[in-house]
Amino acid sequence: MNDNAKPVTRLTSDTPLNVAIQAWEIFLDDKGRSPYTIKAFIGDLNLFAGFLPPDQAIGGIHTNDINLFLDWLQNGRGTSCSPKTLARRITSVKSFFRWLQGAGVILADPSEKVVQHSVISPLPLVLTHEEEAKVIEAAQAYRSDSPADARPFTLLSLLLLTGIKKGECREININHLDLDSPAGAALYIRYANPAYRYKERRLELNAEWVEAYQEYLAQYQPDEKLFPWSPRRLEYLLEDIGKRAGIEKHLSFDMCRWTAVLRDWENGTDPEQIRIKLGVSAIQFRELKMKLQRLASAS
Numbered sequence: 290m291n292d293n294a295k296p297v298t299r300l301t302s303d304t305p306l307n308v309a310i311q312a313w314e315i316f317l318d319d320k321g322r323s324p325y326t327i328k329a330f331i332g333d334l335n336l337f338a339g340f341l342p343p344d345q346a347i348g349g350i351h352t353n354d355i356n357l358f359l360d361w362l363q364n365g366r367g368t369s370c371s372p373k374t375l376a377r378r379i380t381s382v383k384s385f386f387r388w389l390q391g392a393g394v395i396l397a398d399p400s401e402k403v404v405q406h407s408v409i410s411p412l413p414l415v416l417t418h419e420e421e422a423k424v425i426e427a428a429q430a431y432r433s434d435s436p437a438d439a440r441p442f443t444l445l446s447l448l449l450l451t452g453i454k455k456g457e458c459r460e461i462n463i464n465h466l467d468l469d470s471p472a473g474a475a476l477y478i479r480y481a482n483p484a485y486r487y488k489e490r491r492l493e494l495n496a497e498w499v500e501a502y503q504e505y506l507a508q509y510q511p512d513e514k515l516f517p518w519s520p521r522r523l524e525y526l527l528e529d530i531g532k533r534a535g536i537e538k539h540l541s542f543d544m545c546r547w548t549a550v551l552r553d554w555e556n557g558t559d560p561e562q563i564r565i566k567l568g569v570s571a572i573q574f575r576e577l578k579m580k581l582q583r584l585a586s587a588s
Contacts, residue, residue, distance in 0.1 A: 302348025321484025452549035
């Protein structure tokens with residue numbers, strides 16, 4: 290169902306902008322949007338409301354008002370507005386008025402003709418093939434230490450296999466692993482919040498990882514969480530692997546994630562499968578796909 294299909298009660302074209310913003314905040318929260326997203330969107334709209342006259346009615350806002358606001362952000366406010374922030378504020382304004390029009394509160398969307406500024410953020414850092422081999426070798430070496438430690442390799446190889454994010458890694462329970470499936474060993478990424486169910490997915494594991502995992506289980510005997518340590522402790526673990534490997538780059542969750550999907554891209558994996566592996570929407574994948582193309586051409 291379209292987000293705007295449900296009518297918005299008590300709002301009319303004469304409703305003051307600040308009141309309509311409060312209603313939109315409630316709507317976003319009811320839809321299960323991220324608190325960070327809501328905070329950013331509402332902050333952008335409150336900035337817009339502050340630019341307009343007090344008690345400005347939503348039905349009296351025109352395209353020129355929005356363009357003047359955007360020009361003020363860039364040239365008249367006295368505070369720098371990065372291209373990325375400007376693009377987000379345009380998105381916030383457009384989403385708000387699209388919601389109002391879709392709900393029948395206003396007849397025309399004044400933001401429709403406002404040009405969206407697309408911004409592609411800098412390319413992420415990835416491991417070269419040589420660096421990847423070095424960090425894998427370094428992580429493997431921990432398994433032969435005295436005492437032996439399979440944890441570094443279990444963590445690193447999981448990240449390079451699956452491309453999961455730090456937050457997802459931290460939330461993995463042991464029962465999210467299925468090592469006996471006829472279809473092959475797999476990790477299931479789960480989300481407690483229903484709003485993020487679209488991110489849930491099955492990620493394949495290989496025999497090498499399963500072997501290291503069994504060693505890790507015997508050594509650490511985790512009870513519920515696969516990695517029952519703080520995110521910062523896991524970051525330090527990756528840093529230690531990078532130092533042992535002798536690479537200059539700062540080995541991180543994000544670097545492993547991008548290296549994992551770049552290898553899939555280089556190997557000719559279907560882009561839709563890569564999107565599913567990342568757990569992102571089709572819209573989010575557009576920019577990610579462009580980054581993968583640029584990373585592949587630069588390697």
